[in-house]
Amino acid sequence: MPKQLLKGNEAIAEAAIRAGVDAYFGYPITPQTELLEYMAKRMPELGRAFVQAESEVAAINMVYGAACAGKRAMTSSSSPGVSLMQEGLSYIAGSEVPVVLVDVMRGGPGLGNIAPSQADYFQMVKSAGHGDFKPIVLAPATVQEAIDLTGLAFDLAEKYRTIVTLLLDGTLGQMMEPAELPPMRPMPAEMPAWALTGAAGRKKNSILSFRMEAEDLEAHNLHLQQKLAVIADEEVRTYEYMLDDAELIVVGFGTAGRVSQTAVKQARQKGIKVGLLRPITLSPFPDRRLSQLADEARGFLVVEMNAGQMVEDVRLSVGGQAPVKFYGRMGGVVPMPDEILASIARLDQATTKAPPTYKIEGPLVPLTKAHEVTR
Amino acid sequence: MIANTVEVDPSDRVDPLDRTVEELVAQRPKTLSEIDTHYCPGCMHGVAHRLVAEVIDELNIRERTIGVAPVGCSVFAYNYFECDFAVAAHGRAPAMATGLKRVMPDKVIFTYQGDGDLASIGSAEILHAAARGENITVVFVNNAVYGMTGGQMAPTTLVGMKTTSSPYGRDLKMSGAPLKMSELIAQIDGVAFVSRRSLHSPAEIRKAKKAIRRAFEMQLNGQGFSMVELLSSCPTNWDMKPVEALRWIETRMVPVFPLGDFKNSVPKNSVRGV
Structure with missing residues (x-):
């Protein structure tokens, strides 16, 4: 593929499409809105799911639902919107469904401004929601790297059944530079065994972040921590x-x-x-x-x-x-x-x-x- | 009348003469798991679960149905239904159902939500799922209190009703009037079917089942959003005996939450399961 002049937000959107994203749910917020707009145009063309949600709270839960079906699901937002998504992120982490989130950070706290910032390192790396969990967080520095890491994000999300966040600041979302897009990947034919696809010819599947007994939840916590230890060994870049x-x-x-x-x-x-x-x-x-x-x-x-x-x-x-x-x-x-x-x-x-x-x-x-x- | 558009596998048909009386009269629906529930004595969640399970059996859709449980007493619904299930965050079941339905339009997706979940914390999610005409079915159990947390005031608590967070009775000036979700949702375009039924008597339970069936049929016909609100009792948090609680639904709740179909689209017979 030849290099093209691409805007960061749009390049990530197209890279996600080429990585086989089945469903995008989002809500407008500067400086990531071009990503939503790009998806609004491209996803229906390809017969894939797109919904402009009523809020970031709804968007992340729509992503949660689509991911429970075993589909590649993603959303994108910026700092205040990501704050609203934290509840959903925590449930997704507890449920171990693969999800990709693009967080194009802006200045804060509060409404802050729409200028580029890295003020949400703590939010994403240390406390993406309540409970003991950490997403994988990828930080691109160029449009090309954003494209490459978008493909990687879907791979890692599925490999570890985890949230992968692309954490970038508004500069990268908004800037244009020459970059090369990867070829379109084929969509997977079969859904993973854990997915909620209807209990036809198999036992029912349940997806939940809920463990009523303390010992059960601790065992689940230990499992999540062990997974993080493997990720720490294998995936540092x-x-x-x-x-x-x-x-x-x-x-x-x-x-x-x-x-x-x-x-x-x-x-x-x-x-x-x-x-x-x-x-x-x-x-x-x-x-x-x-x-x-x-x-x-x-x-x-x-x-x-x-x-x-x-x-x-x-x-x-x-x-x-x-x-x-x-x-x-x-x-x-x-x-x-x-x-x-x-x-x-x-x-x-x-x-x-x-x-x-x-x-x-x-x-x-x-x-x-x-x-x-x-x- | 609704045309029965559901294909029944002939191998599923059993000669009634081969069945015992127990099987014919009180067979456990296949969609209901063989497990004891945690619900309190006199709680109507068990009846509501059974009605949904019977409808899923009758429509022969268990193997392609995915339920979404709420946060509240019915958070354990995933345990009691013999079909795929997800547990949503508090109030977010309609958003989660949207995600599931949009990527699997051929599956049947339903949410099962209580009044705190649907009418309070999840009011945005339910209204916008309805506004999008999301082709999902919502079973909304309204017992006028938060049950799981111990009987606090809900958006559906009646004026004057005492709860642990309205110890002097719900005060109109302080807390406003109960939200009538069925009436509210019925006026939204894109909504195919909204009905409020009650579980306080066998006759009403039969009507409730009909409404639940109709709601699922709307989804199978691809007609859009459908919701059944079920007035239900919570003897534990109402501090009443079960029979007394049922009478309270009839005499106190029904006048505030009138029963009936608030929206009932003409069924489409030509399109199905979109």
């Missing part, structure tokens, strides 16, 4: 840039990771031995890889478009072996490479006694506009 001889390591996901890459390249030109680790899976988190890197690294800089969320996981992974600093912008502000470069330089100077051999050009960002914290 990272994008690594110039890490081979890196003494300093920048960690950022999605757009923050992508901007950080530019800053790393610029820092290298100044002679700073820095590399980038961009987690592609936020859950499972690349904790072992970070711990390994911490054996050699002088320091870490975590860059996020939030007040510092993933930094907690980096700090846990590094385990005190090296200083972990943070640079973040909030409210829909995307950090610029020069801001990150300044933070890299400061980390470099803070972690070595040797005088710097380079000069930083451009202003250091004053604390009133951005903040840098060391915890």
Whole structure:
């Protein structure tokens, strides 16, 4: 397939269609609405299910229903809408049906704004709903990666009977760049044995997140945790840039990771031995890889478009072996490479006694506009 | 009259002479599981379950029927019906049923919901499923209280009725008047059939069964949304003896929630099971 100029939201929608999504249910919310609109046009053309739900609450429960039938079902939303979906996500997790969710994050809290943000890392990675569970969370940084991870999301959802979330910020949802779409996958002919397809010639199937007896629920919880342990062993994915001889390591996901890459390249030109680790899976988190890197690294800089969320996981992974600093912008502000470069330089100077051999050009960002914290 | 559009497998027919009296008179419906229920003595959920199961048997649709249970006393319905079942989040059964039906239009999908579930927390989901003319069947059991949590005020609690959360009686000024869901839903385009029936006497139970059958037939004919509201008793939370509770339905609930068909579309005989 040749490369085309594609908008992130639409590229994800088409990638989902090519991955064989049977049913899409959603509700309009900026900055993901193009995904819903694209599905509204394409799904009926293909004879697949599309419903614009009355709310995100209804949308996620429609997804739940379609997934119970063994069909590939998905929805998409943005931060406030995802908050409304959390109830349904928890039931889906408890029921172990495969579901794909696309969360195109915007600024918060509350109505916040419609500008790109990564403020919902905690929401999706740590607390996608009540009860002990975690979805698999994939964080693309380019339109191409969003396309590729959409296909992977359906595969992982079915393999582990779990929720897989594509977590991206509004920048990626809205931007256009050249990307290649995969070919159309064939739709599966048979539904899985657990699906609710009617008890014809077999015992009845029930799908529920409900276990009345404490011991039964604990056994179910243990099963879910064991599954997460397997996922942590098998499914960690990272994008690594110039890490081979890196003494300093920048960690950022999605757009923050992508901007950080530019800053790393610029820092290298100044002679700073820095590399980038961009987690592609936020859950499972690349904790072992970070711990390994911490054996050699002088320091870490975590860059996020939030007040510092993933930094907690980096700090846990590094385990005190090296200083972990943070640079973040909030409210829909995307950090610029020069801001990150300044933070890299400061980390470099803070972690070595040797005088710097380079000069930083451009202003250091004053604390009133951005903040840098060391915890 | 509705034309019987359901094909009956000839091998299912048994010569009545081969059956015992018990089988002929009181056979357990195939769709009802052989298991004791957790329902309190005098509760009408058991009767409602049986009516639904009998209709599913009569229409010979058990093997292609998927039920959606609510949160509330009937959360355990998945245990009592011998067909595929999902348990929805509180109030969300119509949304879940929408998802199931949209990807399996040839299957029969029904929800079984109580009044707190359908008329309070799930009021948006039920109204919009109805507005979309979702081709599903809803069995709505209205006993005027939250049963599972111990008898709190529901949207269907009568004015003046004492519950654990309206200890002085439901106050019109404080909590408003009961919601009449059948009347509300009947005026929505896309709704094929809405009926309110009661379970307080054998005669009413027979009428209720007819309505449930008709509701499922609407779905089989592809005519759109169908709902049967069943006035039911909750002796435990009403603090009444079972017989007293049934009388209370008749004398107190029926005047507020009048019985009858609120919407009854002309049956389509040509289209079936869309």
